[in-house]
Amino acid sequence: MNAAAKRLLTTALLTVVGSSGCNAILGLDEGQTLCDATWAHWTPDFEPNYETTSNSALETTTRLRWTRRPSGVMTFEKAKAVCEEATIDGEDDYRLPTRIELLSLIDYNRERPIDRGIFLIGEGDRIPIWTASAPKNKPLAVGGATPLNDYRLTVDVASGQVVAVDPALAASVYQSLCVRVEGVKIAEKTNGCADRYVSEEGGAVLLDRETGLRWEEGGEDDEAPTWQDAETRCNGLSLAGGGWFLPTVIELSTLVDEASAEGRPAIDTRFKGRGFNYWSSTQDASRPGQKWAVSFYNGVVSSVSETGSDAPPEEIPRVRCVRR
Numbered sequence: 460m461n462a463a464a465k466r467l468l469t470t471a472l473l474t475v476v477g478s479s480g481c482n483a484i485l486g487l488d489e490g491q492t493l494c495d496a497t498w499a500h501w502t503p504d505f506e507p508n509y510e511t512t513s514n515s516a517l518e519t520t521t522r523l524r525w526t527r528r529p530s531g532v533m534t535f536e537k538a539k540a541v542c543e544e545a546t547i548d549g550e551d552d553y554r555l556p557t558r559i560e561l562l563s564l565i566d567y568n569r570e571r572p573i574d575r576g577i578f579l580i581g582e583g584d585r586i587p588i589w590t591a592s593a594p595k596n597k598p599l600a601v602g603g604a605t606p607l608n609d610y611r612l613t614v615d616v617a618s619g620q621v622v623a624v625d626p627a628l629a630a631s632v633y634q635s636l637c638v639r640v641e642g643v644k645i646a647e648k649t650n651g652c653a654d655r656y657v658s659e660e661g662g663a664v665l666l667d668r669e670t671g672l673r674w675e676e677g678g679e680d681d682e683a684p685t686w687q688d689a690e691t692r693c694n695g696l697s698l699a700g701g702g703w704f705l706p707t708v709i710e711l712s713t714l715v716d717e718a719s720a721e722g723r724p725a726i727d728t729r730f731k732g733r734g735f736n737y738w739s740s741t742q743d744a745s746r747p748g749q750k751w752a753v754s755f756y757n758g759v760v761s762s763v764s765e766t767g768s769d770a771p772p773e774e775i776p777r778v779r780c781v782r783r
Contacts, residue, residue, distance in 0.1 A: 572619045
C-alpha cells in the first residue's frame with residue numbers, strides 16, 4: 460500500500476472512532492474547534508505547503524499562519540506582548556506559539572531545519588525563538604541554586620534543539636515568531652484532550668486519534684543504553700503483530716504533556732513511562748554520531764551521542780516504539 464492510500468485508510472479509521480472532544484482527523488477542516496494548542500492536530504510527517512504574503516505564511520495542513528520575519532531580541536514578556544498587540548494583514552489575534560506548534564516548522568533532516576525561503580531569518584540573527592510553553596510541576600535544577608519552577612521553552616531554529624530557559628535572567632532575550640490559527644478555533648478553557656487516545660490490544664497499544672500514530676503503552680523500564688539498542692528493540696517488537704519502529708524526534712515530541720501532574724513524567728497517564736530521555740530515530744544533521752532525544756521530564760530536545768556515552772549512569776535513555 461502506498462503512502463497516500465495508507466493515509467486515506469487511516470483517516471477513514473479515525474473518522475469511525477469519532478468523539479466530541481479531540482478531532483479524530485488527519486489535518487484540519489474549516490470551522491473545527493481544537494481542544495488544546497499544546498497538542499499536534501496533524502500527522503508529523505506532513506509535507507509543508509505555504510501560502511505567503513509579504514508579511515505572513517499560512518501552512519495549509521496545520522492551519523497555522525506565521526509572521527515571516529522574527530522580532531528583534533527581547534524578553535519573554537515583551538515578546539508575548541508584541542505578538543498579542545500585532546495586527547498583520549488585517550488580523551489581530553496573533554500570539555506566541557506553543558512548543559509543538561513551533562516544532563511543526565522544523566525539518567530535522569536538514570542542517571538548517573527551518574525554511575529560510577519562507578521565514579526571513581538572517582545569517583547573523585540570534586536563533587532561539589520563544590514559545591509560550593512553560594512546563595508545570597517540573598522544577599529545573601540550575602547548578603547549586605534553588606530549583607527553578609517558572610521557566611519557558613525555546614526552540615533553536617538553526618538546529619532544532621528545545622531548551623529550557625529562565626525568563627527572569629538578563630541574558631534571556633530571544634527572538635519570536637507570532638502565530639494564529641486560521642479557519643479553526645481553539646477552546647478558551649480546556650483540560651486537554653481527554654479522549655485523545657484509544658486503547659487497543661487490551662491496553663498494550665494506544666492510538667493517538669489526532670496524529671494517526673499507534674504507540675506501545677510501555678517504556679517505563681525499557682532501558683536502551685545505545686541508539687542501536689533502541690532501534691533493535693523496536694524493529695524486533697512482536698506486539699500486536701509487529702511492524703514497529705523507533706519514532707522520529709517529531710513523532711516523539713507529539714506525546715509530551717507539558718501540564719502533567721507533579722511527580723509524573725510529561726506524558727498522558729495512560730502511558731507507562733519515566734521522566735528520562737527517550738531515543739528518536741532522527742540523526743542530528745549537523746553532528747555525525749549524534750541522535751536527537753526527547754526528555755519526558757519537560758519536553759526538552761537535545762542532541763546526544765548514539766553510543767549513550769554522555770548519559771549519566773542513573774539516567775540511561777529509554778525507548779518507546781511507534782507504528783505508523
